[in-house]
Amino acid sequence: MRHATKVASVVAAAALGLAACGSSTGNTTSPGGTGGSTGTAGGGGSLKIGMAYDVGGRGDQSFNDAAAKGLDKAKAELGADVKEASAVNGESESARKDRLQSLIDAGYNNIVAVGFAYAKAVGETAKANPDVKFAIVDDASPDSAGPNVDQITFAEEQGSFLVGAAAALKTKTNHIGFIGGVQTELIKKFEVGYEAGAKAVKPNVKIDVKYLTQPPDFSGFNSVDKGKAAADGMYQGGADVVYHAAGGSGGGVFTAAKAAGKWAIGVDSDQAKTAPADVRDVILTSMIKKVDVGVFDFITAVKDGTFKAGNRIFDLKAGGVDYATTGGHIDDIKSKLDDYKQKIISGQITVPKS
Structure with a gap:
């Protein structure tokens, strides 16, 4: 520091x-x-x-x-x-x-x-x-x-597992992405959970990973431009679903998704309700952290x-994390996601943290 x-x-x-x-x-x-x-x-x-x-x-x-x-x-x-x-x-x-x-x-x-x-x-x-x-x-x-x-x-890794599964179920290119605001142990939990959920659905799915900044530079949580640039690169490279755990930088991810005609996944809040109205329709789901x-x-x-x-x-059992259904974009896979959710709650699936 x-x-x-x-x-x-x-x-x-x-x-x-x-x-x-x-x-x-x-x-x-x-x-x-x-x-x-x-x-x-x-x-x-x-x-x-x-x-x-x-x-x-x-x-x-x-x-x-x-x-x-x-x-x-x-x-x-x-x-x-x-x-x-x-x-x-x-x-x-x-x-x-x-x-x-x-x-x-x-x-x-x-x-x-x-x-x-x-x-x-x-x-x-x-x-x-x-x-x-x-x-x-x-x-x-x-x-x-x-x-x-x-x-x-x-238990961010548990909620991230569910949106990772959603990304793998929805991708048409077998190629998805993750953008973290700052590379810390906490944000690594989001990445690892997301990867585990995606690979539980499609073991061979390609996952791009990008962190916007490294400690002690925490501007990666509040840089729309950095978020947009990272997402633009992933979409241009073939990813069609990108999950962000980047705070305010996520606004740039949504803008990039809108321009590319691809999906983005929000974090912490149900961002299909909180993001600017013109990008809400490209938010596939959000990992809700209550x-x-x-x-x-x-x-x-x-x-x-x-x-x-x-x-x-x-955690999931305590209702502390979940996934959002706003927009109806994952209605067709909700039963599959809920099955994964119950398996995590019961202990049948243990989601890695690192």
């Missing part, structure tokens, strides 16, 4: 503090987060929730928006008072810690950190604030662990006094 200078850290903290003070109305929502840290707040209840988004922020139509859905539900149904802040490309570890601490300093004593990039920041901030309850999405490492930290993770469920469960536990630290895994 890169290290910010002391001056940069102070500036980042001050900027966040100013942003956090900028809004306190009842119905505000955070902008997309691509231009800098932003903060919004709403409501006046005693249940105070601060949410720190990953790169792309609210409005990415994917991972961050799935988390935002859980926060919005808590605001509507539990009367939560919420404040939001977003990460930026290339930021330092100290900037992430500053963001979490600024939410706490503003009075938000239950914090949700969206994304594994917050692991060290959560671990250190949680230790420094033992009376604050934390949840981190997508990390179960020792870096973020603590007696006041709920580690929310998902981040909203994990976030809402954390907030509910805080409200009910039943919070427990440790790792919670949301």
Whole structure:
């Protein structure tokens, strides 16, 4: 990880503090987060929730928006008072810690950190604030662990297996693709599960794989241009179905699919409902990762006094991952996908993670 200078850290903290003070109305929502840290707040209840988004922020139509859905539900149904802040490309570890601490300093004593990039920041901030309850999405490492930290993770490989099977059942060229935003262990789970599902249907299927960036460059989760270029190359090379696990970069994959007259597969949210209207008809299905469920469960536990630290895994059996049927494009193969789904739940099929 890169290290910010002391001056940069102070500036980042001050900027966040100013942003956090900028809004306190009842119905505000955070902008997309691509231009800098932003903060919004709403409501006046005693249940105070601060949410720190990953790169792309609210409005990415994917991972961050799935988390935002859980926060919005808590605001509507539990009367939560919420404040939001977003990460930026290339930021330092100290900037992430500053963001979490600024939410706490503003009075938000239950914090949700969206994304594994917050692991060290959560671990250190949680230790420094033992009376604050934390949840981190997508990390179960020792870096973020603590007696006041709920580690929310998902069986992404299981959901990816199902959309991989769908891709293999639908391909007419016996050639499909996978685009990952950043090459990390987490995104590797999506790739490996997708490949396993496709090969369970067609052992000889050709699968192209492309990662947009390598750590510590996380811009691969928020670069429409990179996503489009990678997908263009795959479609031109003969692939007719491409699955992305690339956050906001997935918008470029959908644009490329539309231009090529081919299929794309979405991720995290049901993207045939969230993507721009002009590309929804090329989204074959989406691997749904119910981040909203994990976030809402954390907030509910805080409200009910039943919070427990440790790792919670949301898999197919728990309803934490699934595949989408919006558009009706996979209606003809749904029974086959559901058969695979039940075999995974029963343990008849064990999906690899790496």
